[in-house]
Amino acid sequence: xxxxxxxxxxxxxxxxxxxxxxxxxxxxxxxxxxxxxxxxxxxxxxxxxxxxxxxxxxxxxxxxxxxxxxxxxxxxxxxxxxxxxxxxxxxxxxxxxxxxxxxxxxxxxxxxxxxxxxxxxxxxxxxxxxxxxxxxxxxxxxxxxxxxxxxxxxxxxxxxxxxxxxxxxxxxxxxxxxxxxxxxxxxxxxxxxxxxxxxxxxxxxxxxxxxxxxxxxxxxxxxxxxxxxxxxxxxxxxxxxxxxxxxxxxxxxxxxxxxxxxxxxxxxxxxxxxxxxxxxxxxxxxxxxxxxxxxxxxxxxxxxxxxxx
Numbered sequence: 001x002x003x004x005x006x007x008x009x010x011x012x013x014x015x016x017x018x019x020x021x022x023x024x025x026x027x028x029x030x031x032x033x034x035x036x037x038x039x040x041x042x043x044x045x046x047x048x049x050x051x052x053x054x055x056x057x058x059x060x061x062x063x064x065x066x067x068x069x070x071x072x073x074x075x076x077x078x079x080x081x082x083x084x085x086x087x088x089x090x091x092x093x094x095x096x097x098x099x100x101x102x103x104x105x106x107x108x109x110x111x112x113x114x115x116x117x118x119x120x121x122x123x124x125x126x127x128x129x130x131x132x133x134x135x136x137x138x139x140x141x142x143x144x145x146x147x148x149x150x151x152x153x154x155x156x157x158x159x160x161x162x163x164x165x166x167x168x169x170x171x172x173x174x175x176x177x178x179x180x181x182x183x184x185x186x187x188x189x190x191x192x193x194x195x196x197x198x199x200x201x202x203x204x205x206x207x208x209x210x211x212x213x214x215x216x217x218x219x220x221x222x223x224x225x226x227x228x229x230x231x232x233x234x235x236x237x238x239x240x241x242x243x244x245x246x247x248x249x250x251x252x253x254x255x256x257x258x259x260x261x262x263x264x265x266x267x268x269x270x271x272x273x274x275x276x277x278x279x280x281x282x283x284x285x286x287x288x289x290x291x292x293x294x295x296x297x298x299x300x301x302x303x304x305x306x307x308x309x
Contacts, residue, residue, distance in 0.1 A: 002044040005067055010093050013086075016040070016067035017094065028106040028131075028306040029098050031117030031170070032059035033091060033122075036219070039066030039206045046110075046286055046295060053299045056105070058098045062087055062118070064215060066206050077163060077308060078210045083218040084225070091122040097131050106131040106306040111188070113251065113283065115135045117222040117247075123239075124231040132305035134242035134298065137283055139252045140227050141260035142220070150220050156213050165210035177250040177283075190250050190282055197287040198225035208273035232268050240272045240305040242298065246281030246288070274301055297302070 001020065008015040030050050032043050040059035047057040048185055061068040063086060064077045072080035079086045095107055109130045111119030118137030123133045142149070152168050178187040188198050188208065201207045211219075226230060245258030252258055255277040262275040276297065281288045286295070 002047045007102055008097055010090060013063065013070040014068065015060045015090055017058055018046040022054050022056045023052050024054055026056055026105055026301065027054035028108060029102055030055045030057045031095055031098060031107065031109050032057065033086060033111035033119045035113035035115050036210050036211060037207055049295050050299060056098065056102050058094055060094050063090065068136060068219040076165065076209050077215050079219050081215060084221050087118055088122045088125050091118060091127060092126050108132045108302055108305060110134040110137050117219065120226040122232050124226050127234045132240040136244040136285055137246065137249060137252060139257040140223055141257040142223055146220055146223060153213055153217050162214035163212055166213045166216050169216045170210060180250040192282050192284045192287045193289055194287060227264055229268060231253060238271055239271045242301050244273045245277045246283060246285060247277050247279045248281060249283045249284050
C-alpha cells in the first residue's frame, strides 16, 4: 500500500513523500517525479502496481507543490532563487534516502510531464546515482516558441516581480491545450478522456493552481538544459531510457515532442532508447483508457533495465 505522508528534511525544506514497499524479493527502487500543478499522491496506482512487481517505490512532492513545505516556496514556486538546483537536489536527496534504506538495489527514475523535465536534469546532474530513466509526456522540443515564452516571462518579472502568477503563460499552455480538445466538457479535458479522472483533478485543492513567473522560468531552464550535449555527455550511452507519449496529447504536440527527444538522444549515441506513442491517449497516460497496459509494459522495461544495468 502507498504510505501515509512521510517527511524528509533537507535544510529548511520538509519534503512530503509516500512509499510503497516491494512485495517479495526486491528487484529495484523506483523514484517518481510528478508533474506541474499536481502532487505525488496521484501516483498511488502506479506505486502499488510496481511494488507488487518487486520495486520499492518513493514519490515526493516537489517544492511549491502538494504537502512539501519550504519557507521560500509557497504553492506555485520552486524557490525564491536557484529553483532548478534545489528541485534537482531534492530528487538526489530522495534517491540517497531510498538507497540507504534498500542498499545494493538499482535505481530507476520516472518523471511525468514537468517531472520528466526534472528527472532527465537530475540524471545528467548526478549520472552515477541512476541506472535508468523514464520520461513520460514531457516536452523538451519547445524551440523558438520556448525562447519567446522566456522573453515574455522576463518582461513579466521586470514589470510585476517573480513571485506572482504569470498572466500569459497559462493562456499559452493550459488554456490553449484545453481549447484544442473538440467537444470539451471542462478546461482540463486535455489531461485524459476519462471524465472521472478529470473531475477528480478539478476537485483536488492541490491541483490546477497557477504557477508563478519564477516557476515558469525554472521550467524553461530545465527544458533547454538537459538536452544539451555537454550535459548528455555525462550519461552512459548504454543507459536505458524509456520515453512515452500520447498521440492526442496537446502538451507534447500530440507525441511529436516525444519522438523529437527519442531522435535527439539516438543522434547523441544513446543505444537503449525505448519509445512508445499510445494512440488516442492524451496527457496523463497513467490516468487514461489503456493505462494498465502502459504500466505493464513499463514494468517489463524496468525488469530488463535492472537486469542489464
